Amino acid sequence: MLPLIISLVLLPASLIHAQPSPEVQKRIYAAIAAAANESNPDYTAFVNPFIGTDNFGDVCPGASIPFGMVKFSTDLTGYAPAGYVTDPTQTIRGLSPLHDSGTGSSLGTYGNFEIMPMTCPGGFDTCATMLSDRETFRKNNTDDASPGYFSQTLDNEIKMEATSTRRAGLERFTFPDGSKPYFVLDLSNDLPNSFVGGTMDIDPQQGRITIGGRWGSSFGPGSFSYQAFSCYDLLNNGNQTLDEYGIWEANAFGYDAKGLGQTHFNLTQSLIGDHYEYGALFSYAGTPKEIIIRVGVSFVSTDQACANAESEIGTSSFDDIMAQSIALWNEKLSAIQIDIANTAPNVTELLYSSLYRASLTPNNATGETQAQFAGTSSFYFDSLYCRFFRTFYPLMALQHPVDFAQIVDNYIDGWRKLGWMPECRANNLPGWTQGGSSGDVIVGHFAINYHNEAAALGIDLDELYSAMLADGDLNPMEWDIEGREVNLYTQYGYIPTNAIDPSSTGQQTREGSRTLEYAFEDFSIRQVALLLNNTADEERFLNRSLWYRNVWDKTVVSDGFHGFMQKRFPNGTFNFTDPIDCSPQDKDEDRECSLQEDNIVGFYESSSWEYSWFAPHDTNGLIELMGGNSTFVKRLDHFFDAGYYLAGNEPSFQTPIGYHYANQPAKSVQRVRQVVFENFDITPAGLPGNDDQAAMASVLTFHLLGLYPVPGTSQFLILSPFTPKYTIHNTYLNTSTTVTTQGFDPKSLNATIPDGAAAYVKNVTLNGVELSTKCHFDFYDVFRVGGEVVIEVTDDMAQGNDCGSAVPESVSMGGFASLR
Secondary structure (H helix, E strand, C coil): CCCCCCCCCCCCHHHHHHCCCHHHHHHHHHHHHHHCCCCCCCHHHHCCCCCCCCCCCCCCCCECCCCCCCCEEEEECCCCCCCCCCCCCCCEEEEECCCCCCCCCCCCCCCCCCEEEECCCCCHHHCCCCHHHHCECECCCCCEEECCEEEEEECCCCEEEEEECCCEEEEEEECCCCCCCEEEEECCCCCCCCEEEEEEEEECCCCEEEEEEEEECCCCCCCCEEEEEEEEECCCCCCCCEEEEEEEEECCCCCEEEEECCCEEEEECCCCCCCCEEEEEEEECCCCCEEEEEEEEECCCHHHHHHHHHHHCCCCCHHHHHHHHHHHHHHHHCCEEECHHHCCHHHHHHHHHHHHHCCCCCEECCCCCCHHHCCCCCCCEECCCCCCCCCHHHHHHHHCHHHHHHHHHHHHHHHHHHCCCCCCCECCECCCCCCCCCHHHHHHHHHHHHCCCCCCCCCCHHHHHHHHHHHHHCCCCECCCCCCCHHHHHHHCCCCCCCCCCCCECCCCCHHHHHHHHHHHHHHHHHHHHHCCCHHHHHHHHHHHCHHHHHEEEEEEECCEEEEECEECCCCCEECCCCCCCCCCCCCCCCCCCCCCCCCCCCCCCCHHHHCCCCCCCHHHHHHHHCCHHHHHHHHHHHHHCCCCCCCCHHHCCHHHHHHHHCCHHHHHHHHHHHHHHHCCCCCCCCCCCCCCCHHHHHHHHHHHCEEECCCCCEEEECCCCCCEEEEEECCCCEEEEEEEECCCHHHCCCCCCCCCCCEEEEEEECCEECCECCEEECCCCCCCCEEEEEEEECCCCCCCCCECCCCCCHHHCCCCCCC
């Protein structure tokens, strides 16, 4: 029998109308209930793709395979970076194949090649073609999605569905009885309105429309543009007959032209300033109830877009393609199997929905390269974005090392082609850097955990290390889009405020947070130097990894606590900013905290209160700076209780487990319960803001499993699982590791753990042998070899509030000095 749902956060009444179909949740809970008696369940049935489609979660619920280049979803008006939002006051622009998931670009990303079904009772010339004219409301409570499938019904009763492969998909449209189907296919519009120019060709005999063009970056310099191509096959293997066809052109000032029978556009961007829109308009003979359109996409050419559709879909049916997608998703999701019968249904849904989003991105565009990467023999992934390394890639390392190796190869190839590893790549273009060169932590984490298999996985560790050294030692001319501001960093031991480097360019802001991120990236370089027995570099980057201390100003006081990270001038004096600035408690609503040139706070989308906890490799060093364990714990309590903590901000991911380092792990368990149940739930608003390309999904996954990875290392911090048992399968290593929560108590699953509820870790055994510490263990001892882990929990907080022989490692205390 399934347990009761524990501490389920309900959707506010004001948002009830913004829900997808209520059948989605009913279907999920029915599947979870049925799976309690199944040995081989369909794990995709537990996934809710709509989690994070509200509350600025920016999740794309569209049809995709794991890491698919295409994600078929509708595009809506208003704030909709992923195309889709639940907000019923927004209208539907069309259905399109290209989207990112969990990115916060306010203008949106991609949204190219929108298609809109319609009925035009007055015929071809009366169809609404321009975007603002054709926008249509949805039929409320009909939105549906599951892994590999997306559906939305318009308020005119036309139903749109999609399923997909890696670079192609099928779109299925169901029309009201007796309706003649018309379609508008858009050449120029994308979500950020960035069309630079392109072509469109209609081949009525073949029943094919091809599009190619250039569009601008969604998160990078406006001078950059990328190319994209699509191929729309309209005849469904000869089962549909095209009737009218032609092109259209319009603008917002009354210009509305249609060219019946015309078949070609070749356009540049209008330089006079008026925004013209262009596309195709076509209809089908008779009044067919259902229309199926095959779509191929490419970043190389229209020919390749058509070839992608032909090779990946061919004559397969909609149901065939959907079944293939479900099989691929089950392969990913089944890597972690939980005790469904004894796990709360909302926990099951949260876990598998998170695992689903953790395999949505980055987008595998291998074979679809352009510019400097054209024709590369390496793997190529788009939509890498920034800084999402803290839990996302460690989760991938835990269960899917082959995928991880392909992405690492892609990072190394970026160094080969450009001189530095990619940072914040979006739309196949360099994007704005935020913290530095996060690729160092990503490839470093792979090297530390899979160096024995690196060659077999296609990774040359010497090349990997050379790519890291380029980031760590070479200052690019433009460090806003790649590399780091290394010259000044190494000259001063921190990034100074008001200092000139005459040989490079970049936004002179975020000096505090960039120094902290650089130091952590240096730690990752140190780890690989240690692995490769490069003693000189190991010492050099070990020293640099401690430079986080150089922006610690012990004289700053906030809320009675002494010492905070601050900006610093070249002469060594500090440049004070209030530690509360840019925190949730900041009263200045006009303060700039992101990439703006007037962000004078010194931190990126964060406060000094938050970033002063950031030294994941050396938390015990922070404890020393803050005055010892007692003060550290009081300060950490205050950080949460005063409202400075941001669950949706990556610098804070490890902070709730900081109590481990002060030898109070029971308080970490309490904080993680609070973090989960106050910030995550199974509604569309169930994320604490932007999913950050599954950063939120991956940190939630680890919380539910009772683990936390220290990035760039092989160490896991041990917490209290939210399920009585789970097994992690690593098919590449051919290992399975089962973690059992002995004494699991469902009553502990609350934001505040009730008295008498067993939640605190009493001891940990590995293959029958009790570990000397119950606060951490190593990947090499556990998941690389497989076996049985038992985490015994108790209701006695005092008994669970001691690590045993050792707290987790910190580099300044001699930690991470040897590798496996």
